[in-house]
Amino acid sequence: MESYIHPYRILIAIDCIIFGFDGQKLKLLLIKRNFEPEKGNWSLMGGFLNDNEDLEVGAGRVLAELTGLENVYLEQLKTFGKSDRDPVERTVSVCFYSLINIEDHDSQLARSKNGHWFDLNDLPNLIFDHKEMVDLALKELQYKAALHPIGFELMPDLFSIPQLHKLYEAIYGHHIDRRNFSRKILSTGLLLDTGLKNENSSTKKAILYKLDKAKYSSQFNAFHYFMNI
Amino acid sequence: MESYIHPYRILIAIDCIIFGFDGQKLKLLLIKRNFEPEKGNWSLMGGFLNDNEDLEVGAGRVLAELTGLENVYLEQLKTFGKSDRDPVERTVSVCFYSLINIEDHDSQLARSKNGHWFDLNDLPNLIFDHKEMVDLALKELQYKAALHPIGFELMPDLFSIPQLHKLYEAIYGHHIDRRNFSRKILSTGLLLDTGLKNENSSTKKAILYKLDKAKYSSQFNAFHYFMNI
DNA sequence: TAAATATTGTGTCAAATTTACACATATTTT
DNA sequence: AAAATATGTGTAAATTTGACACAATATTTA
Numbered sequence: 001m002e003s004y005i006h007p008y009r010i011l012i013a014i015d016c017i018i019f020g021f022d023g024q025k026l027k028l029l030l031i032k033r034n035f036e037p038e039k040g041n042w043s044l045m046g047g048f049l050n051d052n053e054d055l056e057v058g059a060g061r062v063l064a065e066l067t068g069l070e071n072v073y074l075e076q077l078k079t080f081g082k083s084d085r086d087p088v089e090r091t092v093s094v095c096f097y098s099l100i101n102i103e104d105h106d107s108q109l110a111r112s113k114n115g116h117w118f119d120l121n122d123l124p125n126l127i128f129d130h131k132e133m134v135d136l137a138l139k140e141l142q143y144k145a146a147l148h149p150i151g152f153e154l155m156p157d158l159f160s161i162p163q164l165h166k167l168y169e170a171i172y173g174h175h176i177d178r179r180n181f182s183r184k185i186l187s188t189g190l191l192l193d194t195g196l197k198n199e200n201s202s203t204k205k206a207i208l209y210k211l212d213k214a215k216y217s218s219q220f221n222a223f224h225y226f227m228n229i
Numbered sequence: 230m231e232s233y234i235h236p237y238r239i240l241i242a243i244d245c246i247i248f249g250f251d252g253q254k255l256k257l258l259l260i261k262r263n264f265e266p267e268k269g270n271w272s273l274m275g276g277f278l279n280d281n282e283d284l285e286v287g288a289g290r291v292l293a294e295l296t297g298l299e300n301v302y303l304e305q306l307k308t309f310g311k312s313d314r315d316p317v318e319r320t321v322s323v324c325f326y327s328l329i330n331i332e333d334h335d336s337q338l339a340r341s342k343n344g345h346w347f348d349l350n351d352l353p354n355l356i357f358d359h360k361e362m363v364d365l366a367l368k369e370l371q372y373k374a375a376l377h378p379i380g381f382e383l384m385p386d387l388f389s390i391p392q393l394h395k396l397y398e399a400i401y402g403h404h405i406d407r408r409n410f411s412r413k414i415l416s417t418g419l420l421l422d423t424g425l426k427n428e429n430s431s432t433k434k435a436i437l438y439k440l441d442k443a444k445y446s447s448q449f450n451a452f453h454y455f456m457n458i
Numbered sequence: 459t460a461a462a463t464a465t466t467g468t469g470t471c472a473a474a475t476t477t478a479c480a481c482a483t484a485t486t487t488t
Numbered sequence: 489a490a491a492a493t494a495t496g497t498g499t500a501a502a503t504t505t506g507a508c509a510c511a512a513t514a515t516t517t518a
Contacts, residue, residue: 184504434484
C-alpha cells in the first residue's frame with residue numbers, strides 16, 4: 001500500500017507570528033511579501049511545508065529563511081483552513097507564534113533586512129487572514145502568561161524584577177502594581193538572588209536574579225493561576 | 230495565477246476526540262478502524278478533508294459519517310504533522326475535540342453502531358499517535374473548564390448543582406468539596422432557580438437551575454479563573 | 459559637593475477569597 | 489417510624505489580594 005485513494009491533497013502553508021519585547025513595549029515582526037498575490041504588502045512570515053518535513057521544523061525554516069532568526073522556540077497556535085482563505089489556490093495554514101527578546105536577536109535580523117518591528121497598537125493592513133491570526137496569538141500569549149510564569153523564558157540569564165514587570169505590563173497592555181507583582185513573583189520561589197546588580201539601570205540598581213531552572217521545569221504545570229489579569 | 234508553484238501537496242486528515250459524560254464518569258468515544266492499515270484496531274474518528282470543505286465542516290462530516298453524531302460543537306485542538314506519523318503516506322492531521330452528554334446522543338450513536346464508549350482509565354491501544362491526541366485533549370479540557378464555566382454547555386436545559394459537581398469531578402479526576410463548589414458556582418450569578426426539583430434523584434430532590442444564557446454569552450470572557458484545580 | 463530626582467525594595471492593613479469543616483432538611487428505603 | 493442517603497446552607501481560620509506609603513540607593517543637577 002503506497003498511498004491512500006482519497007483524491008484531495010492540499011498545499012500546507014506555515015505562518016509565524018513573532019512578538020518582540022524591547023524592554024518597554026511589545027512589538028510584532030512583519031515582512032513585505034515577496035511573491036504574488038499581495039506582493040509588497042505587509043505579511044506574517046509564511047511559506048509552504050516541504051515533503052518529509054515536520055511542521056515545527058518547517059516553521060523554523062520559514063522563519064529563518066525570511067528573517068534570519070534561528071533557534072526560536074515556536075509554539076503552535078491554530079490551523080486556519082477556510083477553503084477561500086487564499087485567492088490563488090486552496091491552502092491550509094498551520095500557525096506558530098513566539099515571543100522573543102528584540103535585543104537578543106538584533107544581529108540575526110539585521111543580516112536579512114526583511115523583518116520590521118511594528119508597535120502592536122499601530123499595525124499596517126495585513127494580507128489574507130493574518131490580522132485574525134495576530135489577534136488570536138496575542139490572546140493566547142495573555143492566557144499563557146497568566147497560567148505559567150512564561151515570562152522567565154524570555155528574560156536574559158540574569159534579570160531584575162522590574163524588567164519582568166515591564167514585560168507583563170506590555171503583554172497585558174495595562175498597569176500592574178509593581179509591589180504586588182514583586183510579591184507574587186517572589187512567592188513562586190523560582191528566583192535565585194545572584195547578589196549582583198543591574199548596571200544598566202539609570203538610578204538605583206536592581207537586584208539581578210536567575211531562574212531556578214530545575215525547579216521551573218519540574219514545577220511548570222503546577223503554576224496554574226500564576227497571574228491575575 | 231491559478232496555483233502556486235510549490236510542488237508538495239499533502240493529504241489532510243481530520244481526527245475527532247469526543248469525550249462523553251454519563252452523569253458519573255468521563256468516557257471516550259472510539260471506533261474500529263474500517264480500512265487499512267490498522268484495520269480493525271481502535272481509533273479516533275478520522276477521515277480526510279475534501280476539496281472546498283472548511284476544516285470545521287469536514288470535522289463535523291467525518292464525525293457524523295462514522296458515528297451518526299450531528300450538531301456537535303467541535304473545538305480545534307492541534308495539528309499533528311510528523312512526517313512519519315502515518316506509515317502509508319504522509320498525512321497532516323487537524324484534531325478537534327468535544328465533550329458531550331452521552332444520554333443526549335444515545336439514539337444518534339445507536340443508529341450507526343460504530344461508536345463505543347470507553348472508560349478514560351481503561352483505554353485500549355490506539356493507532357498511530359491517537360493516544361497522544363487524547364492526552365492533550367484532556368489537558369485542554371481541564372484548562373478550559375478551569376478558565377470558563379464551560380460545564381454549563383454540557384448540561385441539559387434544567388440541571389442541578391450536584392450534577393454539575395459530578396461533571397467537574399469527572400473532568401479533573403479528583404474530589405472537589407461540594408459545598409465550596411456550590412458557593413463558587415452560585416457566585417457567578419449565571420444560574421436561575423426554576424423553582425423545580427430534580428425528580429430523578431433518589432433521595433432529597435435537588436433544585437433545578439437553568440443557565441442565564443444572555444448573561445453567559447455576554448460575560449464568557451470575563452470568567453477567567455473560574456475554578457481552582 | 460549637596461540637593462533634587464528617579465528607581466528599587468519592603469511593609470502594612472483592610473477586604474475578599476479559599477479551605478476545611480458541621481449541621482439541618484428532604485426524600486427514599488427498610 | 490427509623491435508618492440511610494443526598495441536598496442546602498453556614499461558619500471560622502488561613503490565605504491571598506488590592507490599595508496603599510515610606511525608606512534606601514544611585515544618578516543627575518545645581
